[in-house]
Amino acid sequence: MRTAVLLLALGLAACNPAPEGEPVITTEIGGGSDDGAEIASPEPASTPMRASDCKPVSFEGARLTHCIADPAKHAITTDLGPDDGAPYRSFAALSSGRGASAPPVAFAMNGGMFEASGDPVGYYVEDAERLVELNRNDGPGNFHLKPNGVFFGSNGSWRVLDSETFYRTVGDRPQFGTQSGPMLVIDGTIHPEISEDGPSKALRNGVGVDAQGRAHFVISESPVSFGLFARYFRDEAKTPNALFLDGNVSSLWDPASGRRDARAPLGPIIVVETKQ
Structure with a gap:
């Protein structure tokens, strides 16, 4: 059922491609200013039981939270919603929907741009099932600011690639995958359309993979520019490739610290x- 719904949504998106977000966020790099205020996370979360894999950091005067997934101790999956059901739309619903036998959640983040329904705009794979094909369309908004990219992986091997390289070189379907855009860092170089410190500022989150195969997830705690955010991945996380996941809706669930965003x-x- 969910596959059919997603294919219908993709068909509608091809006729009227949505640039990103919920609701669809039309702000583009360098255009205007997202006056996104810092928002508290009011939902209660479970009592902390272990050390967090996320830590607060400061970079060029901005406050960020940096979470690291290590293949030696973590697994990564994507989750849109329950089987044959609508998207979860919140960490609270995701938490309630996970079975008693599910592995403990180290942390979770929103994972790519989507339609107003919550369905993905671009490539999306869950449990090795491709629910949405790679989106190579042109269009407005950050998603279509080429090159965009894909975060994907199987069996503890995780990668970020720009979408055209992914299209040309990845033949086997991964266990998970999600497409978003734009790329922040491409082969060690910041996306050519990202200015050093443009006027567009928003809450932002993204992901990159370092040379050791660890996935770095970063979320800003207040509005930041694309330039600052991309530099953090290049200079501090040291990820040769990094992908922007979204802005303003950017959210983190970190059970160990008691944080569960609901913005x-x-x-x-x-x-x-x-x-385990």
Whole structure:
């Protein structure tokens, strides 16, 4: 059922491609200013039981939270919603929907841009099932600011690639995958359309993979420019390739610290689980 709904949504998107977000966010790099205020996370979360894999950091005067997934102790999956059901749209619903036998959640983040329904705008794979094909369309908004990219992986091997390289070189379907855009860092170089410190500022989150194969998830705690955000991935996380996941709806669930953001309805969710 969910596959059919997603294919219908993709067909509608091809006729009227949505640039990103919930609701669809039309702000483009360098255009205007997103006056996104810092928002508290009012939902209660479970009592902390272990050390967090996320830590607060400061970079060029901005406050960020940096979470690291290590293949030696973590697994990564994507989760849109229950089987044959509508998207979860929140971490609370995701938490309630996970079975008692599910591995512990180390942390989770919103995982890519989506339609107003919560369905993905671009490529989306969950449990090795491709629910939405790679979106190579042109259009407005950050998603279509080429090159965009895909975060994907199987069996503890995780990668970020720009969408055209992914299209040309990845033949086997991964266990999970999500497409978003734009790329922040491409082969060690910041996206050519990202200015050093443009006027567009928003809450932002993204993901990159370092040379050791660890996935770095970063979320800003107040509005930041694309330039600052991209530099953090290049210079501090040291990820040769990094992908912007979304802005303003950017949210983190970190059970160990008691944080569970509830600032806006979500679409695809990237879940980092603790191996048992």
